[in-house]
Amino acid sequence: MIKKILIPFILLLTVGCQDRELDEVGLITDQAMVVSAHPLASAVGAEIMKHGGNAADAAIAVQFALAVVYPDAGNIGGGGFLVLRQQDGTVDALDYREEAPGAAHRDMYLNEAGEVIEGLSVNGHLAAGVPGTVDGMVQLHEKYGSMPWETLVQPAVSLAAKGFPLTEKEATKLNEYRENFITYSSRRPEFILKDKWRQGDTLQLPDLAKSLARIRDKGRAGFYEGATAQYIVDEMKRGGGIISKMDLANYRAIWRDPLTAQVGEHTVISMPPPSSGGIALIQLLTISENYPVGEWGVKTAKTAHFKIEAEKRVYADRAKHLGDPDFYDVPVEGLLDKTYIKNRMHDFSMESDTDSEQVYAGEPALAEGAQTTHYSIVDPMGNAISVTTTLNSNFGSLVFVDGAGFLLNNEMDDFSAKPGYPNSYGLIGGEANAIAPGKRMLSSMTPTILEKEGELYMVVGSMGGSTIITTVYQIIMNVIVHDLPMQGAVNKGRYHHQWEPDWVLTELGALGPVTGLRLWLMGHKIAPNVNGIGRAAGILVLPDGRMEGGADPRGDDAAAGF
Template sequence: MQPFLADAQNAPSYQRGMVVCAYPDAAQAGLAVLKKGGNAVDAAVAVQFALAVTLPQAGNIGGGGFMVYRSAEGKTNTLDFREKAPAAASANMYLDTKGNVIPNKSLYTHQAAGVPGSVDGMVQAHQKYGKLKWSDLVQPAIDLARKGFKITERLANDLNRNQADFSRLNTAGINYFTKDTPWKAGDILIQQDLARTLTLIRDKGRAGFYAGAVALQLITEMKAGNGMISQADLNNYHSVWRKAITGNYKQYRVITMPPPSSGGIALVQLLRSVEPYPLNRWGHNQDSTVQLITEAERRVYADRSKYLGDPDYFKVPVDSLLQPNYITGRMQTFNWNTATPSSSIQPGSFAGYESDQTTHYSIVDAQGNAVSITTTLNGSFGAKIFVKGAGFLLNNEMDDFSAKPGVPNMYGLVGGKANSIQPGKRMLSSMTPTIVEKDGKLFMVVGTPGGSTIITSVFQTILNVIEFNQDAQQAVTSKRFHHQWLPDEVDIENDAFSPEVLSQLQQKGYKIVTKGNIGRVDAIVVTPQGYTGGADPRGDDTKAGW
């Protein structure tokens, strides 16, 4: 089946495949795989491991993520390789004797780390859909780690900004991210320990990470820092194939991630919330458009706080949350003349019912197979703690659980019982890898990092293409805004709103807060000329096609 062809757009287009991801070297690794005859999943494996080398802030083998897959024939699947709580985890593990959350314990300690899922996820994805040899897909990452690569100005700045933390949290072993003089663009970053770890993964697959030398190094690191991950946790970790969340928006079909991602349900709720309104006529980032989207986001994030968690541990009311009548009813409670206070909005009710640093990549191959993958360490550089001798960073994903009901995590998100800490449970995520069809044919592949802003960034990027007729690059470059119920404020990028729109919203009672960049979206849109890409200028994101 041929991809759907959208209206012609003024952007470079490619007929045989495309990769859009967060670092130039990783994009080239994925493109090389496509040129060798590999499919989208083969390219994804190469990109994932290359990002583990070139994007230490978020690319990883020590974290986890989600994959949404659509074959050229239109068959869909999703892979959950989200991290899990170790067996030794407990509901109150981050609370002191008075029941208060201990600052930073879920962020910058060995106890912040969940059991990693990325390596198992890539192995399972490759076993099910890959064509090329596993070893050939991991080798480019080994070369980048062993020989080194030129760092960008952005990576240099991030490394310099975190020098004190790297030194404080890593007092033994080789610290590849610190040096006596400041990092600068063009410096070569070599990571020999990571190269050895990747070589074991290349040669032994899953066992190269979850058993043997690397597993021993991880367990030794845990014991040295009073961490919780055991060999049994590593043995018991397995990714899970799950049925995609799907929903319609006008003539489009959205294919996205189910729980324990909150992103898919929230995205479909958001799209259905705004569908009855004439966004195209109102215009991009105009006052009515912003108000409608903000009020939809307010209600959806309130629902997220109560109803979303790991479906293996908590019955997520998926059907109820996506019921058209329920969504319509939620949207009938706002007033065009004034902002709805978040204090007056609670999670909805039904009859009978009681990550800022992530990275995303979008890939399409010559046949039209598509993958949308988002992975994370949670905070930038995760817990900032190296596994000595193995060269990779621990994640701090345990912070994505609700340490205590009503207490916000590092992204300001609150939660309750659905996302409480339990042994073996996967923590709730905002990651929203998504594929969009039109008339049964491939139309768009999209996703982003950004912690709690992931959902709203994907949502607005889809609207930019569908409602505001922006091409792929314009859609990811356009200024974004974000509301997440609590705190009750609208976060905006610099110059996102005109002075007139800003004044109108403030007069209605909206608290507007200017923040830095929101999200780093990577997208592919299908046009009559072929695949067109949008690589977010907020990062070192790169599009590569042929």
């Protein structure tokens, strides 16, 4: 029966669109580069650097610009992670992930029978965690910024006040989500409602412009105190949410030590917990060191089968062992031990699929003593920053803060509502990721920087919920193992396995008819994804010192620089 069901899927793979050009080379620049999800945001970042700003300055300006022009993920009502590398080789990581409000509790999404109430952690006011974006940008500016704060926020204020032309994709999304905005916001957000948005229409966001102006003029206090804080609390009261003034006043982004690991001739620098991305990415790349993936080829059944099997085992570890390190003792050293990682593939067979029910999390040694958008930036001094920021789902909780003009996240869904129960991305979580007041929910965001021979080599990251980790992994492999240019590596079709559910999610044409059929015959269950997997932003430093940008053709992404 299963084979009969899956035959149409295989046929879809044979007629689906083919990979985009794998030999395509992206924008080449000499001094600086920004790659983000929107051309206007990329242009803002490039302009900041043209006027003497560094990578941190550009990142702040891009973050606020995306909050205007890319409202489904760019935000001031969400959070994120960033990894940076200074020109002298020093590295740092900032966790500005959202937190559970003080009134949150472990069983807040369960009914009296102890069952999960569908949708409660996804849509509406109760889905929102305490936003971290603004404090994160303030702390980034305090530690690494060089230009005046007001200069960095003003481009976003101008975009929101004067308006900007909608792309075809953004117009389509606003039309699709119109009824949801009405349903889940306590008051109709008239400024974003229209019977039919079209490409080229000008979208003005006057309330958001005022909120951004308060941030421009008062910094942190312009969001977590005063008028904006009151707007958020009033919105919570009207819609049954639980974020309080105290939650907002107490929120602080956290500087953390990034994870670093040597994988072959590359040093991988990525995000530690509460992101699962760094650990999972390093595990995947380390596993791949032990197999001749380059010899197998970029689009063969052997390569795809191996990567899928590695992903299953890594996501099983993620489900059991990862959470907020301030609340749970994450065994980071054990999970990154090369012997442990190698042993995770002890039951791997090149001939057949391993059923996910037979794949278990490993037992790493304990330590002795942790909808999304991504942008990548390199400045003329050689400083680099990799930033992934999110509201979680498209347009987050779908709740606009009345009077303030921005959307709130639905990051509470990234907690485990109940151990073993999947979230909206199908990810399974356990005790390590249970809800607690002030706790940060586990994430898949994977902002990453690579060095080669001690020099900056690559800046990369992606959007895509649970598929972020595998997207970043496959792009890095496309470059360092399969020798694709940055743009070709981003273009290449993607596939994804996350242990549970036991499906290989694949873009149409990503595997091709021969590979797709061979995987199916091995026992892999294949589920086509017509909307695409991830949207990545990458920068590759070329041997002559110039930079190549990889902007994802799956969206409106664009590279800009000089």
